[in-house]
Amino acid sequence: MHATYDESIDRFLSIIERIHRDTPVDRLGWFFDHAETVTDRNIDRIAALGGGVAVQHRMAFQGEYFIRRYGAAGAVANKPPIKKLLAAGLPVGAGTDGTRVASYHPWTCLWWMVTGKTVGGTPTTAAADRLSREDALRRMTQGSAWFSGESDVKGTLSPGQLADLAVLSKDLIYVEPDAIRGIESVLTVLGGNVVYGAEEFASLSPDLPPVSPDWSPVKAYGGYDNSVPSPLKHEHTPVMAADGRVWESGCGCSF
Numbered sequence: 001m002h003a004t005y006d007e008s009i010d011r012f013l014s015i016i017e018r019i020h021r022d023t024p025v026d027r028l029g030w031f032f033d034h035a036e037t038v039t040d041r042n043i044d045r046i047a048a049l050g051g052g053v054a055v056q057h058r059m060a061f062q063g064e065y066f067i068r069r070y071g072a073a074g075a076v077a078n079k080p081p082i083k084k085l086l087a088a089g090l091p092v093g094a095g096t097d098g099t100r101v102a103s104y105h106p107w108t109c110l111w112w113m114v115t116g117k118t119v120g121g122t123p124t125t126a127a128a129d130r131l132s133r134e135d136a137l138r139r140m141t142q143g144s145a146w147f148s149g150e151s152d153v154k155g156t157l158s159p160g161q162l163a164d165l166a167v168l169s170k171d172l173i174y175v176e177p178d179a180i181r182g183i184e185s186v187l188t189v190l191g192g193n194v195v196y197g198a199e200e201f202a203s204l205s206p207d208l209p210p211v212s213p214d215w216s217p218v219k220a221y222g223g224y225d226n227s228v229p230s231p232l233k234h235e236h237t238p239v240m241a242a243d244g245r246v247w248e249s250g251c252g253c254s255f
Helices: 003-019 040-048 058-070 084-085 106-115 133-148 178-181 201-203 217-221
Strands: 031-033 053-057 091-097 163-166 184-191 192-195 235-241 246-249
Touching: 003 040, 031 246, 040 084, 040 133, 053 084, 053 133, 058 106, 058 235, 091 106, 091 133, 106 133, 184 201
Parallel strands: 031 053, 053 091
Antiparallel strands: 163 184, 184 192, 235 246
8 A cells, every 4th residue: 555556556557548449458357456545537447448446455454554654534534445436337346365465264354344444443434435234245256256257157146156155153234243253154165065064064064175374373273263352362473563563463363
């Protein structure tokens, strides 16, 4: 999230526009990642060129740093501007950018899109710019299928789509907002085959592959600790951050 991020988008779009004169780039399914600081002008240019934007919940972890760098007054009101992107007709998918922006854990991303808060509790996204639970889930599923060119086979529970689904421990639509982060899959089906089972579905679970990456906290704790506060007794290593504050790292628990 650099001050010149949209300038980079601007330069790239200029290149795409030149290519588009001779080659129909709107058929390529190209897109930008993150796009926290994309301007209205460049949103319109992306739409005109048939591009999309894949968003991740980097602001859930870096919102305080963003405020410190750019100022609190409106600095994080709609970063990234998901509703503006959707209103412009852009394909928008959501994900975690696993092990780079965050862990693979999808529920923190869904929670962030719905509540507009950082994991530290700081409100970042204005209420008018937050997504409903249904829309947030749609960005993670149907929205993201566009980016892999698989909208015809993935993203919805409908005839002709791949039998990929999860049975959840709690109802995403009705739980308290902060409980979204505590949701887990108790049954995961991929291509019609059970690949994970827990609780009443534990007997259906096949032998699981080795944890990847090897350093994941799942290997040490047997799962992603979603409880608030965390009952796990573990320590974080203090790290001096670029903004001058002391952060802690180690397990990725986010608490």
